[in-house]
Amino acid sequence: MQLRFWGVRGSLPIPGPDTLVVGGNTTCVSVEHDNNIFVFDAGSGIHRLGEYLEEDERSGWTGAIFLSHYHWDHIQGLPFFAPAFRSENRFHLFGEEKKGLDLYELLAEQMQAPYFPVSMEAQQGLVTFNPLEAGDCIDVCEGVQVKTLRLNHPNGAIGYRLEAGDLSVCIITDHEHPNDELDWSVVEFARHATILIHEAQYDPEEKRGPKSGWGHSSWQEAAQVAEQAGAGMLFLSHHDPARTDTQMIPLLSRARRIFDKTEIATEATVVSVDAVARGDENPVIVAV
Numbered sequence: 001m002q003l004r005f006w007g008v009r010g011s012l013p014i015p016g017p018d019t020l021v022v023g024g025n026t027t028c029v030s031v032e033h034d035n036n037i038f039v040f041d042a043g044s045g046i047h048r049l050g051e052y053l054e055e056d057e058r059s060g061w062t063g064a065i066f067l068s069h070y071h072w073d074h075i076q077g078l079p080f081f082a083p084a085f086r087s088e089n090r091f092h093l094f095g096e097e098k099k100g101l102d103l104y105e106l107l108a109e110q111m112q113a114p115y116f117p118v119s120m121e122a123q124q125g126l127v128t129f130n131p132l133e134a135g136d137c138i139d140v141c142e143g144v145q146v147k148t149l150r151l152n153h154p155n156g157a158i159g160y161r162l163e164a165g166d167l168s169v170c171i172i173t174d175h176e177h178p179n180d181e182l183d184w185s186v187v188e189f190a191r192h193a194t195i196l197i198h199e200a201q202y203d204p205e206e207k208r209g210p211k212s213g214w215g216h217s218s219w220q221e222a223a224q225v226a227e228q229a230g231a232g233m234l235f236l237s238h239h240d241p242a243r244t245d246t247q248m249i250p251l252l253s254r255a256r257r258i259f260d261k262t263e264i265a266t267e268a269t270v271v272s273v274d275a276v277a278r279g280d281e282n283p284v285i286v287a288v
């Protein structure tokens with residue numbers, strides 16, 4: 001099972017000289033397992049995933065795309081996901097219904113004129129639109145389950161946990177823990193996950209101060225969740241657009257004082273989930 005990050009930024013794509021190492025695309029993660037691909041969120045990073053799939057010699061990808069919520073940084077890449085325009089591909093979408101609209105209608109809105117020149121009807125590779133509710137457990141294919149959790153975020157968001165045999169990847173974005181206390185439903189949800197990806201948009205001081213109530217976590221809380229849950233490894237992601245590459249190093253060393261198996265998710269990060277489960281020394285492969 002291989003995990004790849006295609007976009008690791010929250011809120012806004014932020015390309016430029018200050019984000020070259022970590023990357024500027026918004027949220028998208030993929031998990032490849034037994035010729036299936038599972039995608040979590042469709043921020044601008046999903047464009048890069050599309051290029052990767054198009055370059056692969058295989059044609060006719062089958063996969064599932066799980067959306068945490070519909071804020072732009074989690075859906076804005078879908079109109080630019082090239083494999084969605086190919087009828088030989090079969091992608092199944094999953095997400096919550098909102099404001100009386102089904103999943104198709106929610107996603108088609110951002111491709112309507114005058115916002116976008118092509119309608120979502122052209123995306124023949126998106127074959128089913130599956131509503132889910134927090135607490136659902138979905139059998140996505142033989143031997144693979146995806147569990148869901150209600151997150152605390154303006155307009156609501158869903159956390160996901162993919163499980164296949166002994167391997168599990170838990171994704172918590174976007175979520176705000178109460179100040180001075182962890183949300184224990186998140187800790188339980190992440191319990192013994194092989195890999196925990198937890199948003200880390202703010203510094204602890206920002207999160208307790210002016211940005212309290214904005215629906216996000218600090219890197220400190222992310223590390224505390226990983227420690228309390230007994231996760232195998234933690235990736236900090238959904239980085240604030242204002243956070244530069246040089247600010248990541250001191251942040252990482254502080255987070256490692258809480259949970260030593262912490263890494264910063266970058267757009268070049270590729271991880272063998274099996275290697276993490278085995279306890280290998282270097283499970284992170286840095287792609288070029």
Ligand SMILES: [Zn+2]
Pocket residue numbers: 010011071073074174238
């Ligand atoms: Zn977000």
Ligand SMILES: [Zn+2]
Pocket residue numbers: 069071153174
């Ligand atoms: Zn959001």
